[in-house]
Amino acid sequence: MDRIQDIRSRYFREGESIRQIARELGMSRRTVRRYIRSDGPWRYTLTKPRPRPVTDPITPLVRRIIEQDLALRNRKQRHTARRIYERLVEEHGFQGSERSVRRLVAAIKEELLASRKEVFLPLAFDYGQVFEADWLEPEVEMAGQLVKVKVLVARLRASRAAFLKAYPTAGQEALFDGLIGAFHFWQGIPATGRFDNPRTVAVFLKKGAREENERFGQFRAHYGFSLSLCTPGRAHEKGSVENLAGFVERHFFTPVPQVKDYDELNEYLKKKCEAYLAYPVPDSSLTVGEALEEERRHLMPLPAKDFDPARVVFARADTKSLVRYDSHRYSVPVEYARSNLMLKVYVDRIEFWHGGTMVAVHRRSYVKGGETYELAHYLPLLALKPGAIPLARPVRASEVAPVIEQFRRGLEGRVDRPAKDLARIMELMRRHGVEVVGQALKIAVRRGCFSYDAVALIVNSLLEDPLPAPLSADKHPHLPQIPPVRVELQDYDALLDRR
Secondary structure (H helix, E strand, C coil), rough: HHHHHHHHHHHCCCCCHHHHHHHHHHCCCHHHHHHCCCCCHHCCCCCCCCCCCCCCCHHHHHHHHHHHHHHHCCCHCCCCCHHHHHHHHHHHHHHHHHCHHHHHHHHHHHHHHHHHHHHHCCCCCCCCCEEEEEEEEEEEEEECEEEEEEEEEECCCCCCCEEEEEECCCCCCHHHHHHHHHHHHHHCCCEEECCCCCCEEEEEEEHHCCECCHHHHHHHHHHCEEEEEEECCCHHHHHHHEEEEEEEEEEEEEEECCCCHHHHHHHHHHHHHHCCCEEECCCCEHHHHHHHHHCCCCEEECCCCCCCCEEEEEEEECCCEEEEEECCCEEHHHCCCCEEEEEEEEECCEEECCCCCEEEECCCCCCCEEEEEEEEHHHHHHCCHHHHHCCEEEEEEEECHHHHHHHHHHEEEEEEEEHHHHHHHHHHHHHHHHHHHHHHHHHHHHHHHCCCCHHHHHHHHCCCCCCCCCCCCCCCCCCCCCCCCCHHHHHHHHHHHHH
16 A cells, blocks of 8 residues: 555656656556556456466366255255365375365355355234244253253244243144143234144155145144245244244253253243243334234134144053053053053153043153053952062052062961962952052051951041041930930849840
């Protein structure tokens, strides 16, 4: 810049000619003339590219690799700059540095992507028109362990009101449960729901065609909203919920929440959603809560009965009366072993149905390879095989296992056939329930009464209704008063004499 200022000063102030300036400064007259005639900015421009003897021979190869990568949908299968460098060395004997390849890759990507840069339109949504939904996977400290949870985020486009709920899974049963919760939080249903393309919502067919998931179609028909799917790989088409996701991770999950279970976590998220109603709506004088009140007047009403969010699957109970679902096995009554059952899978429980009757229900477990037993399911079999009681997994997994083992040991040496008494105890549990008989067993062990008859007597005392209170003569004056009769022992002796 100092040289340019000197040239312009000599020409305009001192009156020197272009020839004289060029001769004294050792520059071409064309350059001097350009600086004089132009007001800037002045920068050096190449008339032709500089030769690059190291990267020029490989430029077509690198360009072809990057163009092929851009056509791939799976980003994880695209080449990194380092991988391109490794291929150049292995396949083409390239002797340049990795840094030179990195610069070349960056330049080619910038050139190719420049034409693909997208321009977006600002959009405006009417009240009650659209809601968007997506999943987050933040980490929380649950029961002292760091756990990655699935959080459904649903948001109204017009009022910006949001609803969040956390689950151990992102399955269809969780999606339905979360959307039902959102509809109740908003107190109505928007006209359209916008989603990505998860299998819980859409099914991909051949040649990129999509079809709505059948079960999701039933859910959508129940609530009466229409479906709008984003273009595959274009999550920004539901930008409102995508932007909210970042806000939620920074404000709701930072620092990491410490909770004991999902119920406490969802209570925490509910309070956060309610607090979010105080935030202002962008480009509006309303808060989110005020806008939601306005939007509620434009939402469709909730149906009289909510959709059953259960996922329905069919399975067969094996010879051990266990049904496998999601790598976990659950017990059913032994009379349904080797039977085909219908499973209604909820987020928190699984119901087992046979012929229109629910035969078992278990709290859902997300432990892979685990087993969940209910002792009552195996009592008929244990009554037939009392010798297996000490080794039976259903017994060992039950809460009454310690007292059953104490009672079994107490029977040994006191009765001739302890297995028979144990079998009768199992039958007693079938009639009166595991909890009542378990309580009776504890009392029997504490009192040292190791026999079936003692346990049966204790069970009866636990189940019997208390004796009615004696009638009071003051409250019932109409009843005749019968005086007590004095009994003499001699009268009984007279009876004996008659005999």
